[in-house]
Amino acid sequence: MKEISELNFPEDLRYADDHEWARSEGGNIRVGIDDYAQDQLGDIVYVDLPQVGDTFAKGEEFGSVESVKAVSELYLPIGGEVVEINTKLEDSPELVNGSPYDDGWMVLVKPADPAELDALMDKNAYLEMLKGQ
Amino acid sequence: MRYLPHTQEEIAAMLQTAGVNSLDDLFATIPKSCCCRIGLNLPEALTEWELNAHMDALAENTAVSPEYKIFMGAGSYEHYMPASASYLLSRSEFVTSYTPYQPEMSQGTLQAIYEYQTLASQLMGMEVATASHYDGSTALAEALLMAVRITRKKKVAVSSLIHPLHRRVVQTYFDPTGCEVIELPYLENGKTDLAPLEGLEGLAAVALQSPNFFGCIEDLATAGQTTHANDALFIVSFTEALAYGLLKTPGSLGADIVCGEGQSLGLPRSFGGPGLGILGSLTKYMRNLPGRLIGRTKDRDGKNGFVLTLATREQHIRREKATSNICTNNSHCALTAAVYMASLGGSGFRDLSQLNHDKAQYLKNELKKAGFNIAFDSPTFNEFVVQFPTGFATQYNNLLDKKIIAGLAVETYYPELKDHYLLCATETMPKEDMDALVREVQK
Numbered sequence: 202m203k204e205i206s207e208l209n210f211p212e213d214l215r216y217a218d219d220h221e222w223a224r225s226e227g228g229n230i231r232v233g234i235d236d237y238a239q240d241q242l243g244d245i246v247y248v249d250l251p252q253v254g255d256t257f258a259k260g261e262e263f264g265s266v267e268s269v270k271a272v273s274e275l276y277l278p279i280g281g282e283v284v285e286i287n288t289k290l291e292d293s294p295e296l297v298n299g300s301p302y303d304d305g306w307m308v309l310v311k312p313a314d315p316a317e318l319d320a321l322m323d324k325n326a327y328l329e330m331l332k333g334q
Numbered sequence: 335m336r337y338l339p340h341t342q343e344e345i346a347a348m349l350q351t352a353g354v355n356s357l358d359d360l361f362a363t364i365p366k367s368c369c370c371r372i373g374l375n376l377p378e379a380l381t382e383w384e385l386n387a388h389m390d391a392l393a394e395n396t397a398v399s400p401e402y403k404i405f406m407g408a409g410s411y412e413h414y415m416p417a418s419a420s421y422l423l424s425r426s427e428f429v430t431s432y433t434p435y436q437p438e439m440s441q442g443t444l445q446a447i448y449e450y451q452t453l454a455s456q457l458m459g460m461e462v463a464t465a466s467h468y469d470g471s472t473a474l475a476e477a478l479l480m481a482v483r484i485t486r487k488k489k490v491a492v493s494s495l496i497h498p499l500h501r502r503v504v505q506t507y508f509d510p511t512g513c514e515v516i517e518l519p520y521l522e523n524g525k526t527d528l529a530p531l532e533g534l535e536g537l538a539a540v541a542l543q544s545p546n547f548f549g550c551i552e553d554l555a556t557a558g559q560t561t562h563a564n565d566a567l568f569i570v571s572f573t574e575a576l577a578y579g580l581l582k583t584p585g586s587l588g589a590d591i592v593c594g595e596g597q598s599l600g601l602p603r604s605f606g607g608p609g610l611g612i613l614g615s616l617t618k619y620m621r622n623l624p625g626r627l628i629g630r631t632k633d634r635d636g637k638n639g640f641v642l643t644l645a646t647r648e649q650h651i652r653r654e655k656a657t658s659n660i661c662t663n664n665s666h667c668a669l670t671a672a673v674y675m676a677s678l679g680g681s682g683f684r685d686l687s688q689l690n691h692d693k694a695q696y697l698k699n700e701l702k703k704a705g706f707n708i709a710f711d712s713p714t715f716n717e718f719v720v721q722f723p724t725g726f727a728t729q730y731n732n733l734l735d736k737k738i739i740a741g742l743a744v745e746t747y748y749p750e751l752k753d754h755y756l757l758c759a760t761e762t763m764p765k766e767d768m769d770a771l772v773r774e775v776q777k
Contacts, residue, residue, distance in 0.1 A: 247621070247646075252486075265655075272646045272655070 459585025467611025470595025524710025558588025579687025
């Protein structure tokens with residue numbers, strides 16, 4: 202596993218306690234897991250995603266990621282309806298390791314309350330939290 | 335390995351390490367209302383010879399073949415177990431094998447279980463099979479729960495011609511889930527009535543047994559189409575695995591999940607257990623399968639090897655989110671089934687299956703010739719229902735005194751079918767005994 206200083210956390214994203222990231226895109230929010238989470242999990246072999254049309258509250262479990270020896274639940278950092286899922290992960294779950302912020306995204310959500318995004322941490326606050334762990 | 339309990343000194347040392355004063359303190363988190371405080375009401379311990387005598391006395395209370403002529407199947411079948419199978423299964427490597435968590439020292443056990451999975455998959459026409467479940471009833475309950483997870487719907491339809499005891503286990507599993515179990519009635523021809531499915535919405539699965547409890551072979555292809563038209567998964571169960579030596583596999587007729595009892599595959603009837611729960615599915619539902627799976631892979635030198643796979647579904651990793659609370663499995667029973675199937679081979683399995691069918695067919699025809707009514711006119715495998723004259727129960731008991739068990743009174747489970755008896759004849763049933771039965775019931 203890498204040192205926190207070796208990990209990449211883009212400035213334009215928001216971060217949740219459970220290591221998911223959220224990015225605002227024209228009214229919708231794209232969600233994935235961050236570099237820290239994928240590094241901790243190791244080689245990801247399976248991603249279980251919800252169906253388009255499912256709705257979740259903020260903090261609710263929306264799927265799971267599986268590495269060789271562990272499974273972690275995924276929690277939605279912002280409540281809303283799933284409008285798109287990353288179907289490429291079905292055959293290529295390793296995209297989450299290789300490109301957590303781009304090709305390895307997980308769901309696109311139409312937020313119930315867009316203001317929930319502001320309640321998430323920015324890069325600096327998130328780094329502080331990681332260092333405290 | 336020593337099978338001795340801990341000494342007082344060892345217990346004291348462990349309590350000290352755990353930081354508690356007594357065993358009661360250690361278990362303090364268990365609510366008092368859940369603790370059994372009354373002493374167990376057990377008789378005095380017996381010597382080994384007294385115990386043997388006690389067991390012999392118990393055994394004398396049971397009717398076993400060949401002393402009794404048993405024409406009862408109904409979910410548990412008399413089949414011959416080849417000596418080669420008994421010999422292989424008594425090998426210490428198999429008898430003492432524990433869950434093979436360490437592939438580096440368990441290749442033999444892992445490969446044997448992998449072979450079982452392969453044979454079980456072929457038997458059912460499924461793409462993947464687990465190894466394994468307790469018995470046919472729990473495998474069925476797990477199959478239905480699987481369908482609920484996959485479809486995210488909370489209603490299942492179960493044929494009333496699935497073994498009544500298996501349905502009872504399903505009800506036990508489903509009661510706390512809040513899911514609804516609908517029972518499909520049966521038709522005059524002894525097959526499941528699919529008409530109630532029409533317009534039924536929110537259905538996760540439809541489950542049929544074939545051959546069903548009346549011994550009739552269901553029309554699986556049609557049932558599968560109807561089920562899929564309802565946007566539900568099609569589950570096929572069985573209690574007589576040997577039937578699939580002749581019948582088309584459920585997988586080839588549209589089943590998504592197949593489950594059943596594997597007792598016929600080399601396991602003794604033994605007062606009802608242990609059985610073998612066979613369960614398989616299409617690959618796309620593999621991650622929702624409960625229970626153990628062995629996979630074949632290559633080691634770093636490129637050599638073939640076997641290893642527990644997809645273990646993240648299981649309880650020891652996934653805890654309360656596991657696909658099931660199955661944490662042990664009937665490995666030795668699965669192994670027995672594998673050895674049995676491999677001993678017979680493909681054509682042997684088919685021949686044996688044919689012999690079962692032919693014997694039962696002979697008995698059925700002889701009873702028909704003797705003027706008895708065959709209750710359902712659908713094709714059967716090695717079991718069928720006969721309607722005897724009113725008040726046959728007295729004669730049934732007289733036959734029992736003559737050490738003949740004339741089938742199972744169907745009325746026990748289907749009160750509307752008075753004087754109906756489910757009869758079974760397998761390969762071990764001699765023609766003379768069948769002729770004797772036909773003579774006796776005519777008296």
